[in-house]
Amino acid sequence: MVMPRIFFYGKIYLRYFGQYFKGRLAYRSDILIQMVFALSTQITSLVFIVIIFNHIPDINGWSYGEILFIYGFAQISIALFSMFFSNLIQLGRFYILDGNFDRVLLRPLPPLFQIIIERLDIGSFSTLAMGVGALLYAAAKLDMSLSAVECLIFFGLVLSATLIFAGLVLILVSLTFWIKDPTGALAWPLMTVREFAKYPITIYTPALQVFLSWILPLAFTSFYPATLFLGREDYVLYVYLTPVIALLIWGLGILVWNLGLRRYESSGS
Amino acid sequence: MALIAVENLTKSYKTFKRKEGLKGAFINLFKREYEFVQAVDNISFHVESGEILGYIGPNGAGKSTTIKILTGILTPTAGEVAVNGLVPYKRRQQHVKNIGVVFGQRTQLWWDIAVIEAFTLLRDIYEVSKTDFQAQLKKFDEVLGIGPLLHIPVRKLSLGQRVRCDIAASLLHNPPVVFLDEPTIGLDVAVKSNIREFIKEMNASLGTTMILTTHDLSDIEYLCQRSLIIDQGKIIFDGDLQQAKDELARQRKIQVDLYERVDIDSIRDQLKVAELEFAGQNDYSLTISFNKDEISAIDIIQKILDLLHPRDIKIEEPTIETVVKEIYEKRSL
Numbered sequence: 001m002v003m004p005r006i007f008f009y010g011k012i013y014l015r016y017f018g019q020y021f022k023g024r025l026a027y028r029s030d031i032l033i034q035m036v037f038a039l040s041t042q043i044t045s046l047v048f049i050v051i052i053f054n055h056i057p058d059i060n061g062w063s064y065g066e067i068l069f070i071y072g073f074a075q076i077s078i079a080l081f082s083m084f085f086s087n088l089i090q091l092g093r094f095y096i097l098d099g100n101f102d103r104v105l106l107r108p109l110p111p112l113f114q115i116i117i118e119r120l121d122i123g124s125f126s127t128l129a130m131g132v133g134a135l136l137y138a139a140a141k142l143d144m145s146l147s148a149v150e151c152l153i154f155f156g157l158v159l160s161a162t163l164i165f166a167g168l169v170l171i172l173v174s175l176t177f178w179i180k181d182p183t184g185a186l187a188w189p190l191m192t193v194r195e196f197a198k199y200p201i202t203i204y205t206p207a208l209q210v211f212l213s214w215i216l217p218l219a220f221t222s223f224y225p226a227t228l229f230l231g232r233e234d235y236v237l238y239v240y241l242t243p244v245i246a247l248l249i250w251g252l253g254i255l256v257w258n259l260g261l262r263r264y265e266s267s268g269s
Numbered sequence: 270m271a272l273i274a275v276e277n278l279t280k281s282y283k284t285f286k287r288k289e290g291l292k293g294a295f296i297n298l299f300k301r302e303y304e305f306v307q308a309v310d311n312i313s314f315h316v317e318s319g320e321i322l323g324y325i326g327p328n329g330a331g332k333s334t335t336i337k338i339l340t341g342i343l344t345p346t347a348g349e350v351a352v353n354g355l356v357p358y359k360r361r362q363q364h365v366k367n368i369g370v371v372f373g374q375r376t377q378l379w380w381d382i383a384v385i386e387a388f389t390l391l392r393d394i395y396e397v398s399k400t401d402f403q404a405q406l407k408k409f410d411e412v413l414g415i416g417p418l419l420h421i422p423v424r425k426l427s428l429g430q431r432v433r434c435d436i437a438a439s440l441l442h443n444p445p446v447v448f449l450d451e452p453t454i455g456l457d458v459a460v461k462s463n464i465r466e467f468i469k470e471m472n473a474s475l476g477t478t479m480i481l482t483t484h485d486l487s488d489i490e491y492l493c494q495r496s497l498i499i500d501q502g503k504i505i506f507d508g509d510l511q512q513a514k515d516e517l518a519r520q521r522k523i524q525v526d527l528y529e530r531v532d533i534d535s536i537r538d539q540l541k542v543a544e545l546e547f548a549g550q551n552d553y554s555l556t557i558s559f560n561k562d563e564i565s566a567i568d569i570i571q572k573i574l575d576l577l578h579p580r581d582i583k584i585e586e587p588t589i590e591t592v593v594k595e596i597y598e599k600r601s602l
């Protein structure tokens with residue numbers, strides 16, 4: 001009996017997931033400390049943001065609740081990226097330079113799939129908790145109530161936003177096949193620029209707005225999809241574009257990845 | 270058709286020349302000079318089903334490069350390869366289901382998890398049934414003694430323990446073709462013979478086809494009917510090394526220990542052997558080198574017994590090492 005492939009990959013994903021936790025549990029005290037530490041940093045920054053925004057009732061036509069909502073949305077997509085895709089950043093050092101990519105190529109699974117599932121970042125759970133906290137607080141502030149369908153759309157947009165971010169990272173780290181980069185520096189610009197995308201982009205200069213929409217389209221990971229729930233009509237088109245952009249970026253990412261794969265030269269020993 | 274076919278295979282690595290120092294590093298950023306390393310240079314060979322092929326050669330000869338191409342890790346620069354009818358680097362995912370690979374230098378297992386966890390993960394990846402898996406584990410425990418290691422995280426295993434687990438892991442899915450790149454490196458005598466035994470058994474009972482790379486020529490003597498010698502990317506020998514030992518090493522040596530010093534020139538005249546000299550510091554021992562096609566050892570010994578009263582006589586057979594060394598040296602002339 002041949003199990004449909006999608007179930008097979010799902011099963012393997014869960015198996016890696018379970019193994020990862022077992023492996024991490026070997027360092028149980030580390031995990032606890034890490035979690036407590038990360039959570040307290042996140043809570044501090046959340047409190048900080050709440051206080052600051054409370055003093056600025058309105059920026060550029062965006063109310064405090066709206067800004068917090070966008071911020072929370074951005075935080076959630078970043079957290080989901082970190083939890084499920086951040087191992088991509090290890091490609092240069094751990095996989096290519098340290099020779100672990102050979103091992104990956106010897107398994108009958110797609111190499112990209114293996115790298116994504118080999119490590120999770122559960123530390124980002126605290127970022128996620130903070131994003132959800134910010135979002136719920138903002139929603140309460142704005143008297144927002146979502147229907148079941150709207151909730152589904154919300155999850156679809158969060159998924160698209162996560163995939164856009166992950167896809168951009170994929171494109172950048174795939175360049176390590178050409179430019180040997182042990183530090184993961186190729187993904188750094190993304191990590192910096194994503195800070196801008198946590199706020200309504202209308203507060204920036206037009207040039208920066210174009211950059212965030214069409215060059216490194218990080219506005220699609222927070223601002224544009226979030227506006228749907230803020231009742232802003234001006235950006236509806238961008239909301240619909242969000243999943244399309246996610247698909248386009250992944251298409252491009254996989255293309256660059258596959259081209260890079262052919263250049264892989266292993267290492268000397 | 271041969272199970273493994275390699276035709277005019279060439280692989281060259283592109284590396285860039287690094288300049289020394291800070292200034293050099295700065296220049297590197299803007300101007301890169303590339304160099305090509307011809308690791309494998311137009312080689313061809315076939316391996317039949319059920320064969321254990323020894324693949325030897327000095328450091329940097331191109332052995333691992335060949336193995337990496339055959340296992341689908343690397344794409345060749347030129348030429349063709351097929352394993353089981355598949356081109357490894359084109360149909361990688363399908364290809365690796367049919368092969369087992371061991372790199373003695375580097376583990377294929379996950380560093381942080383226990384051996385048995387890694388095995389069950391592999392079981393799921395290769396879709397091995399639970400009953401087959403249990404049977405395999407039992408077999409590996411009997412021959413490789415891995416039972417006590419199963420619950421230890423891979424990072425805590427010693428080299429020998431790890432290699433045994435790696436071998437077991439590479440064979441869990443019962444692959445018809447196995448590539449072993451220095452599987453006995455750094456192992457103690459007992460583990461080494463254990464592993465050799467296991468390889469031989471696998472080949473005999475399941476007809477597994479194997480390519481074995483090693484610097485320990487006794488592995489080759491024990492396991493391989495046929496060997497390839499590669500040097501600087503070119504194949505310089507293809508055949509049975511045992512046979513080559515007989516053919517190539519015609520020079521043999523007899524060492525004669527004496528009670529007293531004798532006149533070497535007179536013995537040389539009577540023996541009619543040109544190469545005759547004192548060996549060692551005490552002059553009480555003679556070494557006679559002879560070509561076994563020209564004179565037999567029996568004749569020499571008989572004449573010696575007529576002439577002298579030796580204390581002891583030793584005949585030195587050429588070893589496989591000397592044969593291989595001779596082949597390497599002939600090549601570099």
Ligand SMILES: Nc1ncnc2c1ncn2[C@@H]1O[C@H](COP(=O)(O)OP(=O)(O)OP(=O)(O)O)[C@@H](O)[C@H]1O
Pocket residue numbers: 265266267268269282283284306307308326327328329330331332333334335
């Ligand atoms: N990834 C790589 N990039 C650049 N050059 C490489 C790479 N791998 C191997 N080489 C070079 O190619 C040549 C062949 O290397 P290879 O690893 O195939 O040798 P080998 O026969 O396995 O040697 P050893 O017995 O030392 O393992 C060497 O000159 C080596 O420096």
Ligand SMILES: [Mg+2]
Pocket residue numbers: 332333334450
């Ligand atoms: Mg090697």
